Amino acid sequence: MIEKVLEAEGLVKRFQGVEAVRGVNLSVAAGEAVALIGPNGAGKTTCFNMIGGQLKPDAGCARLEGADVTGMTPRRLWRRGVGRTFQITAAFASMTVRENVQLALNAKAGRVGRVFGRMSAAFRAEADAVLDRVGMRFEADRPCAILAYGDLKRIELAIALAGSPKLLLMDEPTAGMAPGERVQLMALAASLAKRDGIAVLFTEHDMDVVFAHADRIIVLDRGSVLAEGPPDKIKADPIVRAVYLGAGLASGTVR
């Protein structure tokens, strides 16, 4: 059995009495891309935020490489090797593309408390190397504020990668992108994950993206795991089809 990077057991979250997530178990191995899908309100984002440290679970635990990380802040998780991208893309708009990545690298090296020395001199080559991996090297000197949305998504990925994560959490990584760009971005993320042995957990609405790039799919419905398995099995699962995929599968996209 491959060693699991992330293991979550019995995650529960209640919002004012409503159980948004009721006892979810999931795991992701190194180099594996796992998609978390389900209809709106199924608890995807809540699950995600519990693992990413934005929310504290009411019960259950999350383990990173065997160590309990339940309820840790995003910052401490990051230090332990959890990178993430956000549904509403957030990069540092007042900086250039390279500076965005340089800052993440400086943070990784514990240098962000320094008030002396130019940041632009530190980790320049390393930043360019990361930008190379996401295909953004040629835009390194452009301000982030004027980038196209798809490029911004890549920058976010680059910032996450700069922390050399073991686990990459991507919340709706392709939301708001053009269909062609979506597959491209996810293909990029998946190939980087395979090559560097990063465990990837992502939520996604675009079924093309999911079926093309997920090694394994977890279907959530009303806070519980409805089904789990490789794409082919999920595609064929009658319960999943009834609850979620429905007729929309014919067009390949379920919204």
Added chain:
Amino acid sequence: MTALTPDTLLIQALNGLASASSLFLVAAGLSIIFGVTRVVNFAHGSLYMLGAYIGWSLTRHLASFGAFGFWGGVFGAALLVGIIGVLIEMLILRRLRRAPELYPLLATFGVVLIVQDVTLAVWGPEDLLGPRAPGLTGFVTIFASRFPVYELFLIAVGPLLLTALWLLFRRTRFGLLVRAATQDREMVAALGVDERRLFSSVFFLGAALAGLGGALQLPREAVNLNMDVSVVVEAFVVVVVGGLGSLFGAYIAAVLVGIIQAFGILFLPKVTLVLIFLVMGVVLAVRPYGLFGRVAASERQRSPAGDRVLRPLSVTARVLFGFTILVIASMPLFAGDYAIGLIAELLILAVFAASLHFLMGLGGMASFGHAAFFGIGAYGAALALKVLQWPMAACLLAAPFAAALAGLLAGWLCVRLSGVYLAMLSLAVAQIAWAASFQWVEVTGGDNGLLGVWPAASVASRGAFLLLTLVVTVATLAALRVAAFSPFGYAFRAARDAPRRAEASGIDVRATQWAGFVIAAGFAGIAGGLYAFAKGSVFPTYLAIDKSVDGLIMVLLGGIGSLTGPIVGAFAFGGLEAELMASVAFWRAILGFVILALVLVAPSGIMGLFGTWFRKARNPALPA
């Protein structure tokens, strides 16, 4: 002190309730306007003052009509002030709709200055005694004390207007729009509501309420030229303590403030000034969105600095800076005492503005109380000299140390908030410091200040002091530049640009902002220390709200998007103010018009304007 019998307590409580009503009217208008338009209307106190003055004139002209004349005058004043409010919205604020929220604020401060001088020109500098309200001139006896009927009437006005406004907002289409826009104005605009009409009518309502509040004060107190700023600061407190957008909260907070003031005078006359702001600080520390406030459903944060990338100085800029430094350094050879003194003062202002810019331009934290650290630096230096008998150099070092220490405390409170709430909490903290300097007479000398803070013999001449100031200024500004380009500087901006992203990339957002706050405070302290020696004295006015607003104006005027902006802004604003004050009677109005013109013509500040021209001239294809 009065004997504490049950009836004195009751009378004080009633007094508190009576003053709460007018405060509520002003605060309600402020809150409605902010809720819908997101404009922090600093001129709201001016509208209140205008209401009082216009009411004074109208009631005098209509005096022969008896009760009808008085009430006609009061409501006429409210109506006229409402129209003035609409004019302010249409002529000025409408044009700033897309600007970051600090620019409308700056514009309304321009309006404050203009209204002050217009009022002075029309009604003169003397306090004016208003008429008494016909039919309400008597007294009632409560226990053994006489209590004016008019005060009882005022007590009733608050809840009555609260009910009327509640009905207006719950039962009419206009009210529905106002509530919807308060929750999510972008959605309201997307639904096809005419924003212009909504904004204008909201300004009319808000301004009329302020005008009514002012006119209703006529039988209570003399009309004077200082009514504007004092009431607007209190109204801010009320709105923030009650919770932005909550009228009920505003009323409760107004009552709270009124009662605290009434009893403060009775029990703790020495700390009344501190008391309100202390309450505000405690409320915001415990409930960051006020007693009845909620987090706005969709607060799309717009950074005041925009998304400008910081670039190192160009060769041209370096040459210009070098040249300027040389000119200033050689001033003692050719310039007169006045010019030398003025330039030294402007240099100090540049340090102050640059420290505020560090906080708000890079950190995105607009402080309304930054002068506190300037003043604490000044007092720190002065006390080190007068009490500890330290040499001047040590005093200049003590200044930033004292200010940074205060910043450590204030920052701990302030960095938990953002936006308007942060601005208001920083104002509260600064007012506490100001009140302390004012009322702690044993240490600070109170209103008389600390005198005889003269520089050491070696820099006693104006020329030598200018050189010292120049050296400190250049070193300070350079240090701030270095910090801005350091990893910390980037992390500080990252915390502003995208706090969640920063936190998920290993940056401790709160610690970073706290550290930035302390640094900004310390640098303001350096300016304060120098200023103490430049002036030879320290007064509570150094910490006053005007000084903080001066700082904001300098930063915004210069342009918040570049590190050079605050320096240019300080020279432009400080120089203009000094020149105007020395030569023109109505300098406030002129300054106000200059501010308005700059905000309307160059919303990205002087440097933004230059930058656009410069880039366009060199390369028309570049985006501005």
